[in-house]
Structure formats: C-alpha cells, structure tokens
Amino acid sequence: MKVMHDKRLDTADIRILAHLLKNAKASNHELAEVAFLSPSQCHRRVKRLESLQIIRGYTVQLDPQALGQEITIFVNVSLDAHGSNPALRFSESIRGVPEVIECFSLTGETDYLIKARLPSLKAMSEFLMHRLMSVPGVGSIKTSVVVEEIECLPSLPADLLEQARREAQ
Template identity: 40%
Template sequence: MSNDLPISLDSFDRAILAHLQRDGRATNQEIADAIGLSPSPCLRRIRRLEAAGVISGYVALLDPAAIGLGITAFIRVRLDRQQDSGLAAFEAAIAACPEVMECYLMTGEADYQLRVLVASIADFEDFMRHRLTTIPGVGQVTSSFALRPVVTRTALPVAQSQPRQRAIT
C-alpha cells in the first residue's frame, strides 16, 4: 500500500469492505445485491480497492483450538540495545518463527509484544528456550497466558474509520 496516494472511500466502498470482511467468499453478484450496486461497477470498485492495497488479501480463519493450538501466550521482549541493526535482526528472526502470530514494536517498558500460539506448555517452553531467548540481543522476556478470549475481531470498523486521504485511481 503506497502512502503517497490520496484515498477516498465512499459509502459503496465501505459497504463492499464491510461485506467482504463478513464473508470473504461472497461472489461479486452477492456483494452487488447486498450493497445496491450493479455487478460491473461493484467488481471495478473491488479491483481498485485491491490494487490500492486497501484489500490486502483473502484468508480462511481457523479456530486455533480445533487444530490443536490451545495455548495463547503474550510475550513482552526487551532487547539489550535498541539500535536499528539489533531491531532488524530481531524482527527477521522472529518473523521466521511460525508460532508467532503477531509481533509489534512497542513504546514503554518492552520493545516488542508477541502473540504466540502453541499446542502445550512443553511447546511453549521449547519455543522460549530454544528459539526466542537464543535470538541475539534479547535481554528480558516476560510472558502471560490467555485464559480465554473475550473479544476477537478480524473485521476492521470501516464504517467509523477516517482513512488518510488517498484517491483510488
């Protein structure tokens, strides 16, 4: 997604995005019918949203517990030093860990916040001892386990959002 192109989302664009977030397998006809637009302009809008990077991809969402990944851990990582080369090395190493579902560069006491999914406490220990703490520059690690999800969303609140101004061409 290019940051230098202005974007403007009208009510049809927002309706398309909301519909696709609810049902990524919806056909163009189904989307067009749901938002009150004919199929050709609807498809053109979808293609423009994809080309502009507003729609970055399509996925199937899986239930982690249903496939044996019942443990969710949140890990805060503090590096020894916050130099660009150390940050880049950590980010490259952590990106190669399939257990890491999300990694954020943070402000505050931790440099990074990770969300990790594993099958068992033993797998978590293995990840911590043999993967995470062996990354050069990792100085301090603090972890917490999720007891249960309270709110889990994948859909962004497109109706309320005010995107930075970029025109979709």
C-alpha cells in the same frame, strides 16, 4: 466523501469492505446486493479497492484449537541493547518462526510484543526457553497466557463505520 491518502471511499465501498471482512468468499452478486450496486459496478469497485491496496488479499480464519494449538500467549520482549543493529537482528531472527503469528515493534517499557500459538505447556516452555531466549539481543521476556479469547475479529476503522452510518441516514 472520505479521503484517505487520495483513496476515496464512499458508502458502497465501506459496505463492500465490511461484508468482505465477514465473508471473504462472498460472491460479486452478494456484494452488489449489500452495496446497492449492479454486479458490474460492484466488480469495478472491488478491483479498484484491490488496485489501491485497500484490499491486500483474502484469507481464511482457522480455529487454532481444532488444529491442536491449545495455548495462545503474548510475550513482551525487551532487548539488552538498543539501536538499529540489535533491533534488526531480532526482527530477522523472529521472522518465519512458525509459532509466532504476530510481532509488533513498540514504544514504551518493552521493545516487542509477540503473539504466539502453541499446542501445550511443554511446547510453550520450549518456545520461550530455547527459541526466544536464544535470539541474539533478547534481554528479558514477560509472558501472559490467554485464558479466554473474548473477541478477535477484523474490522473497519471506526471513522469509516461512522461515515457509512451518517451517509445511510
């Protein structure tokens, strides 16, 4: 068995998680078939995974272009000052900005990496110049526009996938 912070996962758990990543709407019966369990055993497993916070929730994947979000950008943000106060001010300012779909605090050359979706070049310019550059503490930004999204799928950690493969042999 694999131990992750006292959260034991076996092949059945991994199969359940992998299938839910592909189809969060999968029925308990479908999950049971995939995991080679009875429906009642499977239900208990899913409830356990939820109680351990391994499963934090269920989401829907939306097609950004179908919703008019034609442009995806990544923005590297460098703060003009460092320490807890500028970082806290930036974090508080960026939360809830509707264009921002992900934001990460980084080590290295830049302080933050933002992923944002926007409907047009004009909206991108407005976002960068009037929203992002006006956030207190932002020193510089460097923007990359996504030309093509190659693959963007949720996945299990590689070690769990390898464990499931070994146990299935």
